[in-house]
Amino acid sequence: MPAKKSAAQDGNAAPLIRMRDVSKFFGAFQALDQVSLDIGMSEKVVICGPSGSGKSTLIRCINRLEQHDAGEIMIDGVTVDDSAAARAVLRNNVGMVFQQFNLFPHLSILDNLTLGPLRARGLAPAAARELAEYYLERVRIPEQMQKFPDQLSGGQQQRVAIARALCMEPRIMLFDEPTSALDPEMIAEVLDVIEELAATGMTMIVVTHEMGFASHVADKMVFMDHGRIVEMAPPKRFFSEPESDRCKTFLQQILRN
Amino acid sequence: MRILKFWPLLTLFALAGCSGNWGWYVVNPTTPAGQRNLMFLLDGLYYTIALSVTAIAISVLLGLLVALPGLARQRPPRVINRVYVELVRAVPILVLILWVYYGLPQVADISISVFWAGVLALAISDSAFQAEIFRAGIQSIDRGQHEAAHSISLSYVDKMRFVILPQAIKRILPALGNQLVYMLKMSSLVSVIGMEELTRRANELVVTEYRPLEIYTVLVMEYLVLILLVSAGVRWLESRMGMSDRR
Numbered sequence: 001m002p003a004k005k006s007a008a009q010d011g012n013a014a015p016l017i018r019m020r021d022v023s024k025f026f027g028a029f030q031a032l033d034q035v036s037l038d039i040g041m042s043e044k045v046v047i048c049g050p051s052g053s054g055k056s057t058l059i060r061c062i063n064r065l066e067q068h069d070a071g072e073i074m075i076d077g078v079t080v081d082d083s084a085a086a087r088a089v090l091r092n093n094v095g096m097v098f099q100q101f102n103l104f105p106h107l108s109i110l111d112n113l114t115l116g117p118l119r120a121r122g123l124a125p126a127a128a129r130e131l132a133e134y135y136l137e138r139v140r141i142p143e144q145m146q147k148f149p150d151q152l153s154g155g156q157q158q159r160v161a162i163a164r165a166l167c168m169e170p171r172i173m174l175f176d177e178p179t180s181a182l183d184p185e186m187i188a189e190v191l192d193v194i195e196e197l198a199a200t201g202m203t204m205i206v207v208t209h210e211m212g213f214a215s216h217v218a219d220k221m222v223f224m225d226h227g228r229i230v231e232m233a234p235p236k237r238f239f240s241e242p243e244s245d246r247c248k249t250f251l252q253q254i255l256r257n
Numbered sequence: 258m259r260i261l262k263f264w265p266l267l268t269l270f271a272l273a274g275c276s277g278n279w280g281w282y283v284v285n286p287t288t289p290a291g292q293r294n295l296m297f298l299l300d301g302l303y304y305t306i307a308l309s310v311t312a313i314a315i316s317v318l319l320g321l322l323v324a325l326p327g328l329a330r331q332r333p334p335r336v337i338n339r340v341y342v343e344l345v346r347a348v349p350i351l352v353l354i355l356w357v358y359y360g361l362p363q364v365a366d367i368s369i370s371v372f373w374a375g376v377l378a379l380a381i382s383d384s385a386f387q388a389e390i391f392r393a394g395i396q397s398i399d400r401g402q403h404e405a406a407h408s409i410s411l412s413y414v415d416k417m418r419f420v421i422l423p424q425a426i427k428r429i430l431p432a433l434g435n436q437l438v439y440m441l442k443m444s445s446l447v448s449v450i451g452m453e454e455l456t457r458r459a460n461e462l463v464v465t466e467y468r469p470l471e472i473y474t475v476l477v478m479e480y481l482v483l484i485l486l487v488s489a490g491v492r493w494l495e496s497r498m499g500m501s502d503r504r
C-alpha cells in the first residue's frame with residue numbers, strides 16, 4: 001500500500017496524535033482528567049490500568065466515539081471536533097477494533113469488509129472486493145468470505161474485525177482490549193496478527209493486559225488510574241522499575257495471573 | 258388447543274342447531290339468490306385488504322419517520338416524537354376517520370375519496386404504534402453496532418440503512434404482523450363513511466334481507482378466516498427467517 005503523505009512526516013516535528021489536557025465527564029463523574037499524550041508516526045503505545053481508569057474513554061475520544069469536554073485532540077494537525085474536516089481526517093486515518101468484535105451479524109464476511117470502502121470511501125465494488133480479499137489474506141482468513149460472523153470462531157471474528165478496520169486503510173489503529181473476550185487458545189492468533197501489523201509501521205494504540213505482547217511491541221507504555229496518566233515509559237523501564245506504587249501494585253497483580 | 262380458537266364459530270353453529278328461527282337460505286350457496294348474496298358479501302374483501310395493506314405500508318414509513326427523532330440525543334426532536342405519539346394515540350380511530358373524511362377537505366381545501374380518507378386515517382392512527390415498535394426495535398440493537406458503523410465512518414443514513422434497520426426490522430417483524438391483523442380489524446370502521454368493504458357490505462345486505470344473525474355470522478367468519486390466514490403467514494415468515502441475525 002502506498003504511504004499517505006502526512007503533515008507529521010513533512011514537518012517531522014508535530015506528532016501524529018496530540019492530546020493536550022483532555023478531560024471527559026460522564027455527568028459529575030470525571031473519566032479523564034487532563035490527559036496529555038503525544039504519539040508519533042509509527043509509534044506503538046500500550047495502555048494499561050485498573051478497570052474504570054479511563055483507558056477505553058481515552059481511545060474512544062480519539063475517534064470521537066466520545067466527545068471530550070475540555071482540552072484538545074489533534075490528528076495530523078486537525079482538531080478533532082464535529083467539523084467536516086475532523087470527520088474527513090478520522091475517516092482517512094483512524095480505525096478501531098473492539099473487545100466484542102462488533103461485526104455486523106446480518107452481513108457476510110465480505111459485506112462486513114466492503115461496507116466501509118463502498119459507502120464511506122466511495123470505492124467501486126470491484127476495488128472494494130479486491131481490498132477485502134487482500135486484507136482477509138493478511139489476517140489469514142481466506143475462503144470464508146461468504147460465511148456469516150456467527151459461523152466463525154471468536155478468534156476468527158476478531159481477525160475479520162481487524163481486516164474490516166484495515167479496509168479503510170487507516171494510518172492509526174485503536175485496539176480496545178482486543179483479546180479480552182476470547183477463549184485462551186485463540187488469543188495468540190489475534191495477537192500474532194496485531195504484531196504483524198505493528199511491523200508494517202502502523203501507528204497503534206492498544207489497550208491490553210497482555211504484558212508479554214506489550215513488552216515486545218510497545219514503544220511506550222502508559223499506566224492509567226482514575227482518569228489520569230500516572231506513568232509513561234519505554235517498556236523496559238516500565239516493567240523493571242515502575243516509579244509509582246499504584247503501578248507497581250497493578251503490575252504485580254497482573255503478572256501473578 | 259388449536260380448536261379453541263374456533264369457539265365463537267362452534268357456539269354459533271350450536272345455537273343454529275337448537276333454534277328454529279335461523280334462515281340460512283339468505284346465504285345458501287346452493288340457491289341462486291344465496292349465491293348472489295354471498296358474492297355480494299365477499300366482494301367487500303377486496304377493499305378490506307386494499308385498505309389495510311395500503312394503510313400499513315404508509316403507517317410503517319410514517320412510523321419510522323416519527324421513531325427516528327425519538328432516538329435522537331438532543332431534546333427537541335425527542336419532544337416532537339412524544340407529542341406526535343401521545344396526540345395520535347389519544348384520538349379514537351373512528352373519530353379520526355370521520356374527521357379526515359368530513360373535516361380535512363374543508364381545512365385543506367382538497368377533495369378526498371372515501372378510500373384515501375380511510376387509508377390516511379388508519380395509517381396516521383397506526384403510525385403512533387409503529388413508531389413505538391420501531392423505537393423499541395432500534396433500541397434493542399447493541400450499542401456496539403452503532404460504534405462499529407461509526408468506526409468505519411458511515412454516515413447516519415448509511416448506518417441506519419445498512420447496519421441498524423436491517424437488524425431491527427427482523428426483530429420487530431412479529432410486532433408488524435400483529436399490527437397488520439389489528440389493521441384488518443380496524444378497517445371495518447371505515448364502513449361508516451361508506452367504504453364498500455366487508456362490514457359495509459354486510460350492513461347493506463342486512464337492510465335488504467332482514468337477516469342480521471345469519472349475515473353477521475358470515476361476516477364474523479370472513480374476518481376470522483382472513484385473520485387466521487394472515488397470522489399463519491406471519492408465523493411462517495418468522496420461522497423461515499429463523500432466530501439468528503443472519504440475513
Ligand SMILES: Nc1ncnc2c1ncn2[C@@H]1O[C@H](COP(=O)(O)OP(=O)(O)OP(=O)(O)O)[C@@H](O)[C@H]1O
Pocket residue numbers: 026029031049050051052053054055056057058
Ligand atoms: N457512557 C458512560 N456513561 C457513564 N459513565 C461511563 C460511561 N462510559 C464510561 N463510564 C465510566 O467512566 C469510567 C471510565 O470508563 P472506561 O470504560 O474508560 O474504563 P476502562 O479503563 O476502559 O475500564 P475497563 O478495563 O473496565 O474497560 C468508568 O468508571 C465508567 O463507569
Ligand SMILES: [Mg+2]
Pocket residue numbers: 055056057176177
Ligand atoms: Mg475499557
